[in-house]
Amino acid sequence: MLSVHLNALRHLVGDQSIRSGEALTSLDSGFDQDNLTAGFAILPRTVDDIVKTVRYCGEHGLALVPQGGRTGLSGAARSSDGQVILMMHRMTKIIAIDTLSQTAIVEAGCTLQTLEDAVRLHGLTCGIDLGARGTATIGGMIATNAGGQEAFRFGPMRQRVLGLEVVLPDSRILDDLTQVIKANGGYDVKQLFIGAEGTLGIVTRVCLRLAPLPPDGITALVSLSNCNGGIRFFRRLESLTQGRLLRAELMSANHVTVSADDHGNPALAAFGKQGDCVLFEYTDQSALEAELEVSLDVGDITDALICKNESERASVWKIREDWAVDRAFPDGLWFDVSVPLAQLNSYLEALRQRLQCHDADLKLFYVGHMGDGNLHITVNAASPITSRYKEISALVYQDLKAMGGFFSAEHGIGLEKREALAEHSDPVKYDLLNQIKKMIDPSGIMNPGKVLPSEDLK
Numbered sequence: 001m002l003s004v005h006l007n008a009l010r011h012l013v014g015d016q017s018i019r020s021g022e023a024l025t026s027l028d029s030g031f032d033q034d035n036l037t038a039g040f041a042i043l044p045r046t047v048d049d050i051v052k053t054v055r056y057c058g059e060h061g062l063a064l065v066p067q068g069g070r071t072g073l074s075g076a077a078r079s080s081d082g083q084v085i086l087m088m089h090r091m092t093k094i095i096a097i098d099t100l101s102q103t104a105i106v107e108a109g110c111t112l113q114t115l116e117d118a119v120r121l122h123g124l125t126c127g128i129d130l131g132a133r134g135t136a137t138i139g140g141m142i143a144t145n146a147g148g149q150e151a152f153r154f155g156p157m158r159q160r161v162l163g164l165e166v167v168l169p170d171s172r173i174l175d176d177l178t179q180v181i182k183a184n185g186g187y188d189v190k191q192l193f194i195g196a197e198g199t200l201g202i203v204t205r206v207c208l209r210l211a212p213l214p215p216d217g218i219t220a221l222v223s224l225s226n227c228n229g230g231i232r233f234f235r236r237l238e239s240l241t242q243g244r245l246l247r248a249e250l251m252s253a254n255h256v257t258v259s260a261d262d263h264g265n266p267a268l269a270a271f272g273k274q275g276d277c278v279l280f281e282y283t284d285q286s287a288l289e290a291e292l293e294v295s296l297d298v299g300d301i302t303d304a305l306i307c308k309n310e311s312e313r314a315s316v317w318k319i320r321e322d323w324a325v326d327r328a329f330p331d332g333l334w335f336d337v338s339v340p341l342a343q344l345n346s347y348l349e350a351l352r353q354r355l356q357c358h359d360a361d362l363k364l365f366y367v368g369h370m371g372d373g374n375l376h377i378t379v380n381a382a383s384p385i386t387s388r389y390k391e392i393s394a395l396v397y398q399d400l401k402a403m404g405g406f407f408s409a410e411h412g413i414g415l416e417k418r419e420a421l422a423e424h425s426d427p428v429k430y431d432l433l434n435q436i437k438k439m440i441d442p443s444g445i446m447n448p449g450k451v452l453p454s455e456d457l458k
């Protein structure tokens with residue numbers, strides 16, 4: 001970054017809102033080591049700070065990289081030398097919680113956990129949850145259209161957002177901060193910014209829908225005869241009483257055993273040996289127990305363990321949320337795919353076979369949000385396989401489109417899936433994506449190279 005730009009930006013937003021050198025590198029780079037590579041960040045306190053920064057960057061052809069909690073998993077917050085990072089973590093205000101309308105208006109840098117804690121005091125919930133809840137920001141979750149554990153009930157972030165305020169690449173403010181479900185006004189422009197991964201503008205304020213807070217759930221770990229049995233059990237639980245099934249997280253048998261071994265939990269390791277498992281949360285223990293019996297009798301499930309206390313519950317959730325598999329087999333490859341539920345079992349069986357035929361040393365692990373068919377797949381082996389992305393991704397993505405699924409589910413495209421997006425998108429849709437980017441950000445300053453290839457800045 002040229003010192004002339006450093007000084008000009010310092011002058012515009014004030015010394016307190018700038019980080020560079022050690023003051024920047026001492027911050028947590030987050031999930032991706034290259035997030036802070038730009039070496040220069042602006043930490044706005046107000047929308048006006050953002051407007052001034054965007055205007056300056058536009059006038060001087062400087063690229064901007066918005067960052068929230070830096071928990072993104074697809075390289076969308078990576079920065080490089082000469083770019084300006086825009087860190088949103090000082091814009092965290094909860095502006096309003098409206099208990100009658102069941103909405104919240106927040107600044108984009110507020111973390112999910114902070115907002116959830118605040119709305120819970122009013123008997124409400126955000127209706128969206130993910131493992132990175134303590135660090136991921138509402139703005140980052142909008143930019144990636146995050147999904148998580150409750151998407152089968154409430155949809156991904158796209159369905160939680162009622163209104164948005166966005167600073168556009170030309171520094172104008174788009175004020176679409178409506179607080180109502182129905183607001184037809186031609187094309188729903190705000191939806192373009194949801195899932196755009198910071199490539200079309202900077203989300204500054206948001207109005208989110210909330211939902212009534214359900215009672216605490218009972219946690220049960222269930223082993224499956226196969227995925228179809230698990231889905232039938234899931235559907236029966238879901239239809240018993242609306243809203244009582246809170247979560248349903250799928251884990252491959254080997255994910256459970258490797259994680260349980262890593263956590264020194266032989267009982268769970270033994271449980272995992274029986275087959276793939278699903279972690280269910282349900283709010284009515286007697287109804288859950290009755291349904292477990294029926295499903296054991298018909299053979300949809302093979303065993304069940306109901307957590308008796310918080311410590312058992314925490315141990316089971318740790319198996320789901322911890323990254324033990326990646327520690328045990330580093331340098332594997334990750335995928336985040338969506339599969340229609342009716343095809344989940346056959347997709348996994350076919351994938352297992354394809355991988356085995358291709359190379360018998362490859363191991364297949366998966367966890368997933370069962371209710372919406374989102375699988376997080378890890379393929380690894382005893383030695384690193386990161387250089388084999390092309391051949392292995394072809395095996396993972398095979399048949400997905402034909403069965404109505406998609407190669408990318410909830411983690412976004414970022415840098416890592418950019419080529420795959422070009423390859424797997426409908427060409428007309430891909431062309432429209434490029435045209436939209438050019439129309440809203442003609443000079444290409446907004447998070448260039450993420451999602452779509454960038455043209456060089458002037």
Ligand SMILES: Cc1cc2nc3c(=O)[nH]c(=O)nc-3n(C[C@H](O)[C@H](O)[C@H](O)COP(=O)(O)OP(=O)(O)OC[C@H]3O[C@@H](n4cnc5c(N)ncnc54)[C@H](O)[C@@H]3O)c2cc1C
Pocket residue numbers: 031065066067068069070071072073076077088108109129130131132135136137138139140141142143144145146147148149196197198199201202203204410411447450
């Ligand atoms: C342990 C763990 C569990 C996870 N579980 C899930 C899960 O279940 N479901 C799921 O969907 N994801 C999950 N994720 C991924 C991640 O948490 C989400 O992608 C999250 O939405 C990223 O939010 P963030 O604030 O960290 O954004 P960042 O990582 O900082 O940024 C992500 C993208 O958003 C852009 N961005 C950030 N803030 C703004 C803004 N204000 N305006 C415009 N663009 C912005 C960035 O430029 C970048 O493109 C998980 C991650 C981890 C580490």
